Amino acid sequence: ETGVTQSPTHLIKTRGQQVTLRCSSQSGHNTVSWYQQALGQGPQFIFQYYREEENGRGNFPPRFSGLQFPNYSSELNVNALELDDSALYLCASSKKLATDTYNEQFFGPGTRLTVL
Amino acid sequence: AQTVTQSQPEMSVQEAETVTLSCTYDTSESDYYLFWYKQPPSRQMILVIRQEAYKQQNATENRFSVNFQKAAKSFSLKISDSQLGDAAMYFCAYNRDDKIIFGKGTRLHILP
Numbered sequence: 345e346t347g348v349t350q351s352p353t354h355l356i357k358t359r360g361q362q363v364t365l366r367c368s369s370q371s372g373h374n375t376v377s378w379y380q381q382a383l384g385q386g387p388q389f390i391f392q393y394y395r396e397e398e399n400g401r402g403n404f405p406p407r408f409s410g411l412q413f414p415n416y417s418s419e420l421n422v423n424a425l426e427l428d429d430s431a432l433y434l435c436a437s438s439k440k441l442a443t444d445t446y447n448e449q450f451f452g453p454g455t456r457l458t459v460l
Numbered sequence: 461a462q463t464v465t466q467s468q469p470e471m472s473v474q475e476a477e478t479v480t481l482s483c484t485y486d487t488s489e490s491d492y493y494l495f496w497y498k499q500p501p502s503r504q505m506i507l508v509i510r511q512e513a514y515k516q517q518n519a520t521e522n523r524f525s526v527n528f529q530k531a532a533k534s535f536s537l538k539i540s541d542s543q544l545g546d547a548a549m550y551f552c553a554y555n556r557d558d559k560i561i562f563g564k565g566t567r568l569h570i571l572p
Contacts, residue, residue, distance in 0.1 A: 375558070386464075386551050386562030387505070400559055432503060438558070446493050446555055451505035 346371055348437050348452035356458045357425050365420045365455045369437030375399070376418035377449060378410060381432040393418055394440055422457075430459045462487045464554050466563035473542045474571050480527075481537045481566050483552030490514075493555040494528065496537045497562070500548040508550070511535065544570050 349368045357363050369376050375394045379387035389402040393412035407423040416437070422429055433456075436449035463486045473479035485494065496508040511519045511528050518526050523540045539546055547570045552563040 377558075377560070379560075379562075384564075386553075386564050387560075389559050389561065392558065400557070402559075434503075434505060436505075436560075440558065447558060448507065448510075449558075449560060454503045 348435060348450050350433075350435055350452040350455050352455060353453070354456045354458075356460065358460050359425055359427060361425050362421065362423045363425060363457060365422075365433050365435075365457070367418045367420070367435035367437070367452055369416045369418070369435075370450050373437035373439045373450070374416050375438045375440040375447065376412055376416065377436045377438070378418070378420050379434040379436070380404075381434060381454070382428075383431070387434055390420070425459045427459050430457060432456050462489075462554050462556070462561050464552050464561055464563035466552050466566050468566045469564070470567045470569065472569040472571055473539075475542055475544060477542055478538060478540045479542055479568065481539075481550050481552075481568070483535045483537070483563060485533050485535060485552070485554050487533070487554065487556070489556055491556070494526075494535045495553040495555065495560070496524070496526070496535075497551040497553055498546075498548045499551065499565070505551075509537065539568075542570050544572065546570055 377392040378390040381387040391401040392399045396412045412418045432454045434454045436451045438447035438449045492513045494511045498506045527536045549565045554561045
């Protein structure tokens, strides 16, 4: 069983640019959640995708957007990058049933984004 | 809004000894889940232990156990027989409706 994978591992961008981060969910999972972890902080929930639809969003501006594909992999897009966007971006996948309020989330190793 | 507070930024424990990491949280919900996650230098977030709020019995996973005090909104993690591989950042977290809210973490050092 393949775990959650993320690409790229590291990325360096300049302020104002756009970036796309990718996440492949664990086999059998239908939900992907994205988190931003600034240096020395705990992860913060960005949004979640369930069956290709956004299913909840944290306190992040609209320049943070996402997609989920039919194979349940996902992308996180960030436009107009700011210095404060420098962080570790984690994705987590889970197998969600419509009636569930909790499903164990399995995390990927993260993408380290540096904005100069 | 739900919040999670970890008041110990760093802790150290001698190998084979016992250490307790503290966590408090705030919520108005009655049904939720609490977790402790471990994040080693590899960055991979690993679930250590889970507690369901409606269960009064404290969760235990091998050397890891929790002290869940629902009325006090306290959720501490006890690590017994500490091992060098336990060195990591530990995050207390709250989950409702499948969204996880993390504390700021406690860095645990294991002294040989």
